[in-house]
Amino acid sequence: MNKFASMNTLRNQIFLGFMVVMVIVLASVGLFTYDQVSVLLRNNAEKHIQQTAVQASGKLDALLKQIDTLTAQVATNATIQRLLTQEVEGRKISFEERQLLQQEVRKYTPYATGIQSLELFTTDYRMLLPLTDVSLDSRVSEDWITLADEGKGRLVWYGMDPRYPNVVIAIRHIRLIDKSFSHAGYLMVHMDKNYFELTESEQAEENDVRESMGLVDAAGQIIASDFSKELDIGSMIEQSGETVQIDEEAYIAVQKKSEETNWRIIILTPARYATEGISILRTAIIVSVMVGGLLFLILTFILSTMITRPILNLIKAMRIAKLGTLKPIDVSMSSMEINELNNTYNQMVGSLNELIEVVYQKEIIQSRTELKALQAQINPHFLFNTLEAFYWALDEKGEEELSQVVVAMSGLFRYVIARPDEDEWVTISDELDHAERYLKIMDMRLIDRLSWRIAAGDICRRTPIPKLLIQPLVENAITHGVEQQIGPGTVEIIVLPSARTGYTRIEVTDTGPGMDTDKVQQLYASMQIGYNRSAKGNGVGIANVDRRLKLYYESDTDGLVIRSEKGRGTTIAFEIPNEYGSES
Structure with missing residues (x-):
């Protein structure tokens, strides 16, 4: 372990790091180059094969066209x-x-x-030419005669003659030009299969090394080919475009189908031809990587030595400082980076000395703050004790109404002034109790002008909700609703299950003067910019409630929804999910 630790130096880390990076870079570039060039070579070979197939197909079409033209001239001869x-x-x-x-x-x-x-031949299959008595149906099958009839004068290629292995047959349906192209007989042409040789002799010699080409009729019989071996033509057709194995050698099989005859041109190209040059490329890349790696090894060793030597000198100078207190050191190096490192160390020493003094002062301030916090806990306790004394004094004098107001005020203060260790989430039942205490206090101020109704089911009352969301809406309903009209007014708090599954809807309604559409839009706009305080400046405002809803529930709530009509009061509602709160 000690030997390994002694080797784990910055110089060795730089050396190994640079070497790993270089190996990765060289290997990545080599593999990428090899892959791209290999693909390019294969694509060029495949393009050459496809071009050969197209050329062969064009030559076949020209041969077929020549026969088609000649037989058409024979069929339309005036004497015939x-x-x-x-x-x-x-x-x-x-x-x-x-x-x-x-x-x-x-x-x-x-x-x-x-x-x-x-x-x-005549229409009843009798032979007119040559001067023999052979019928047409004895030469070819009824299916091919039917194809000739369906061709309506088009030359139909039968393929290899079953009687003569070196003869290819084609049939043309003869039609009478002066008789509305009525059926008059059949013209059969016998072609020597050597006529369909698609490669010249020079090309054949070259193809011994590269591709072989064959022409196959619709029945799978070879018409012409320069294949050196007997092949399974059926499997060649099925494996077109794939690599096939013939006598332990891989070939790329490509076929081109003639639309005129349904014959196929099959081209077999040795796979090694498609990959010519790849082995040379691989060797060149390997040699380049090895030479590049060796050069980089030498240069990295020199570079790591140049980088770490000044740092080692600086470490020796800094070891003197760790024996005593933190003091600036005076080390002068030739390189700008090492000098900057020296200056940074001296600045760090000065900063550390300052931080030690700051931490000491903060500890003193923290002790004083804790004392003030303990004293601040006494103030709410004193307030609640004073309200309790007011309550008992009023109760002894028979001032039951005033004593109830004092109790409501005490509960109001206890609810609002939360201790730091208390959760800011409560139940809807707690919020409704807090709102009712506020209503009792406001009822004493408004005398007989205020009445209220709170309706909520037991299940809805147990739903968790952030503290102080309902009371500001009630305050808004009284300030801007009940107080702004002549005569008594009513405030209703209704809590019920929402139409959305898993949500609870809370509505605060007043019978005040209401608002027109423009006023409602202005209210929405003020909620967007986050500023909306009551006219008297003593409420948190509905913008505060809307903002807190969106902060607590994010996308699970749409915020406050306001419905109001001029002279018909105002309703402010919001919906919250049932499963939420400090435990979620």
Whole structure:
């Protein structure tokens, strides 16, 4: 432990701290750079793959368009249209006319490479060209004939010929232009599958290292490909865009679907191609981090020595001061920071000496204050004893009404003058008793002009409430209500459950002259700025009550609500939650 404590110096802390920070910085920068560059390399590889797929799809569309154009020309040839019209009208085509058809069709075959043959069928599936007796439904399934019918003259690609593995079939529904495009027969084209090779020989050599490409028909049969291995095409289609494992090597499978034929172009790219350069980047980052760490290690050692040497010299000078009383020291250093530290220490010594004197004086003042506080506790006690003496003196003389007023005043003072150890929360019942004592005193002053009514249920009376919230409202009702009218007036205090669950509503109503709307708005405005005292200047005012409500209950209360009409009195109400108080 002592060995560890001897090593726990400021110099070592600075050295280790700087090293930890530098390691974190270098590691963070290295990881961030590695991650970002890796993502960039992968994105570039994926863009290249997608671009290759788009180019292959464009080439396929061009090949398909060439065949579509050629077959459309054959289907709309005037001689073919005339002879098929004759066939539709019930006049069978003769052998010589079939030879004429063959001559017309042969005129178009030199314009497109890859066409092995063109076959022509009637509406009842009889073959017109070439000169054999094979029916259409024996060549392809009824489903494909139905697709050709639904295509309405559009070239429909069947896919691989089930009889000839190197032939691709497409069918076009022939329609008569002069007969409102009525059905006249079918044109079938047989294509050599080498016609659909999507890569050139130079590209194929390059793709041996990078991507492989294949063209698959709707049934999942390979039309053309440069795949070096037999692959499960169904799983390739399902795993498009994901990394697949082929012979313990990872490949990225990307596919592009042709909307014209529903064929798919599948491109397999080795995953290592997408991550080329990442290993070199990783090595460069590791070397950079190691070199940077070594340089920082040396520089940190030198810097920590330069920082701590003056501080060690200052510590030696300060140890002299701790042996005796606090005295300023005289240490002169070359650096501004160390000189500032010396000056700060000397100022601290002076401040500590002053604080010692201040604390001594405060202890004397505190003792005197405690004596005055003990004396102040005697004053309320003397006041209550004096009121008690008044009460007994009036009771002996038969002044029952005056004695009751004195009792009410004594209770009023006891309630208002709280001891420091008493809680400022009371029950609504305590508040109502305090308000009633105040009403009794005011009744003696107003003689027969004041009457009051207090209505509250037992459950509501037990609700906790801050002290002195109801009595100021009663005082306001008397001062601005009852006293401002000619004749007797009434003050009502009603406590009842609120319409909001868990709340209690308290209303103080007077039968005074009331207020118009402008006066009520002015009253609300004065409550907002926190100033509203009674006209006579002897009340705490409703602004005080409103402010205390919001301080105690915060968002659980809306504050005071005032309802008043000119000539019909005023009601001031507020709502408080039932579960609150000093225990919450």
